[in-house]
Amino acid sequence: MKRSHYISDIPAEPGANVRIAGWVENTKEVGRLIFIWVRDRTGVAQLTVKKNSVEPEVLETAKAIGLHDFIAAEGTVPDKITAKVGVEIIPSRIEVLSRADKPLPLDVSGVVESNLDTRLDWRAIDLRNPKQQAVFKVQAKLLEGMQEYLNTHGYLQVFTPCLIGAPSEGGAELFEVKFFDKTAYLRQDPQLHRQLLMVAGFDRIYDLGPNWRAEPSHTPRHLCEHRGCAVELSFIDDEHDVMRVEEELVVNGIKNVVEECQKEIELLGAEVEVPKRPFPELRFPEVYEILESMGKHIPRGEDLDREAEKLLARYVKEKYGHDFFFVNRFPYRVKPFYVMRVDEEPEWARSIDLVYRGLELSSGGQREHRYERIIEQVGDKGMNLENLRWFTEFFRYGAPPHGGFNIGVERLTMAMLGLGNIREAASFPRAPERLLP
RNA sequence: GCCCUGGUAGUAUAGUCCGGUUAGUAUACGGGCCUGUCGAGCCCGUGACCCGGGUUCAAAUCCCGGCCAGGGCGCCA
Numbered sequence A: 001m002k003r004s005h006y007i008s009d010i011p012a013e014p015g016a017n018v019r020i021a022g023w024v025e026n027t028k029e030v031g032r033l034i035f036i037w038v039r040d041r042t043g044v045a046q047l048t049v050k051k052n053s054v055e056p057e058v059l060e061t062a063k064a065i066g067l068h069d070f071i072a073a074e075g076t077v078p079d080k081i082t083a084k085v086g087v088e089i090i091p092s093r094i095e096v097l098s099r100a101d102k103p104l105p106l107d108v109s110g111v112v113e114s115n116l117d118t119r120l121d122w123r124a125i126d127l128r129n130p131k132q133q134a135v136f137k138v139q140a141k142l143l144e145g146m147q148e149y150l151n152t153h154g155y156l157q158v159f160t161p162c163l164i165g166a167p168s169e170g171g172a173e174l175f176e177v178k179f180f181d182k183t184a185y186l187r188q189d190p191q192l193h194r195q196l197l198m199v200a201g202f203d204r205i206y207d208l209g210p211n212w213r214a215e216p217s218h219t220p221r222h223l224c225e226h227r228g229c230a231v232e233l234s235f236i237d238d239e240h241d242v243m244r245v246e247e248e249l250v251v252n253g254i255k256n257v258v259e260e261c262q263k264e265i266e267l268l269g270a271e272v273e274v275p276k277r278p279f280p281e282l283r284f285p286e287v288y289e290i291l292e293s294m295g296k297h298i299p300r301g302e303d304l305d306r307e308a309e310k311l312l313a314r315y316v317k318e319k320y321g322h323d324f325f326f327v328n329r330f331p332y333r334v335k336p337f338y339v340m341r342v343d344e345e346p347e348w349a350r351s352i353d354l355v356y357r358g359l360e361l362s363s364g365g366q367r368e369h370r371y372e373r374i375i376e377q378v379g380d381k382g383m384n385l386e387n388l389r390w391f392t393e394f395f396r397y398g399a400p401p402h403g404g405f406n407i408g409v410e411r412l413t414m415a416m417l418g419l420g421n422i423r424e425a426a427s428f429p430r431a432p433e434r435l436l437p
Numbered sequence B: 001g002c003c004c005u006g007g008u009a010g011u012a013u014a015g016u017c018c019g020g021u022u023a024g025u026a027u028a029c030g031g032g033c034c035u036g037u038c039g040a041g042c043c044c045g046u047g048a049c050c051c052g053g054g055u056u057c058a059a060a061u062c063c064c065g066g067c068c069a070g071g072g073c074g075c076c077a
Helices: A056-064 A116-121 A130-152 A191-199 A239-260 A262-267 A286-293 A306-320 A371-380 A385-397 A409-417
Strands: A017-030 A033-040 A043-050 A070-076 A088-098 A176-179 A182-186 A204-212 A225-234 A281-283 A324-328 A345-349 A351-356 A359-367 A402-408
Touching: A017 A043, A017 A088, A033 A056, A033 A070, A043 A056, A056 A088, A130 A204, A130 A225, A130 A239, A130 A262, A130 A409, A191 A204, A191 A225, A191 A385, A191 A402, A225 A239, A225 A409, A239 A262, A239 A324, A239 A351, A239 A359, A239 A402, A239 A409, A281 A286, A281 A306, A286 A306, A306 A324, A306 A351, A351 A402, A351 A409, A359 A409, A371 A385, A402 A409
Parallel strands: A043 A088, A281 A324
Antiparallel strands: A017 A033, A017 A070, A033 A043, A070 A088, A176 A182, A204 A225, A225 A402, A324 A351, A351 A359, A359 A402
16 A cells, blocks of 8 residues: 555545554553544544444454554544644555564653663664654754755765774874775764865865764763764865854754654754854953852863863853854863964964854864974874874875864754754664763 | 663563662553544453572562673774
């Protein structure tokens, strides 16, 4: 039986003949009636089986239907719809496509809320819950809005390698992969290859793809595998050009969600609003003073810790009423070799983080494009130049001033929707103890 | 990787401190009742103490180890 309508498209016209297909969310037998709720991606419909006015084989089928069987049904819209779900069908035919074993390994309905770990063990069943599906509809619309911005502002979508031949920033946090008789690594960021495409004159690009971290992080905001929207642009004056692009990108993504996903936002009980531009910018070393005034001491030259990040988020929220802020001019000593320093104040780098609701969304900034400086900085960081020649050599032959950033897609989704755990924002999350399903 | 807390039916939990009847409840599942349910309701039933070792007459309960989970930290997107 081929469906004629998605459930949300079923007309409220009495007598209309429709065919639907989906899975059974609930059943109830009361007196001479059997009710079966069928859900598809778009909504839920109630099949109302009247025992005394239906073909015997429909009755037999209806009686045997259990939770989460996949079924298809044909029937008519009644004169008066009494089902609270708003869509009701009097079936003339029910076809069981597939039976579900019972009992189910978790309660999808949400009456008894399963633990996240149990839900992830049974993720494909868990995702039948419209609330869980909503997260991914929102995420798709978020990316759609972001890509729409990038595509209409001259950014070329490119793919850069996931398998890399050498660690770029030390290496301890990279997954090793067998590559014939060599060792390869899964990238933790497409950073260096994006820079090489700037050297190539691509001017404006984005790479939407996976990144891996081999850190055994046990927190609600880390995944071993996450997606990044990594953007790089050339001929910038300084890192502020990068910030303006980043905030426009985020605003366009969220705007698209607000315009297209009201139903999902409501279902998730989230509060999403389009942020105002420009986003506030905090700078080192003033950041130390702000923290000092809030009773938090961080020695000059040290990086922010988690508490500092949260304090700054509170500071910005109170002072500017904003959920987003940039932190700029990080200490050079805590940043990698490729960052650009402020020429007149080499203690600080043109290095930016974007924080949303206290969660670090991205790192980025202006990159050093001057060959001699790059070589010097590789030395500063105590890195082996020979291992980086594959990258640095290109800069001998000219490079435009450039910069970029990489936004964590799951993190943005999580912060925007107020999810308690980033694993909710990945269909099949990878964590230190989770490689299946 | 470190610190704290936890692991009890398919799912979610009470009981554990202070060891001792038949391990309680909700939901799911099976059966029954109910003439419109919509988290329906009522009755009956099936079903569980993470793994290994130790202490003890006796361990879900106390001790040790392991694995796993939740939260915090570190690392970062």
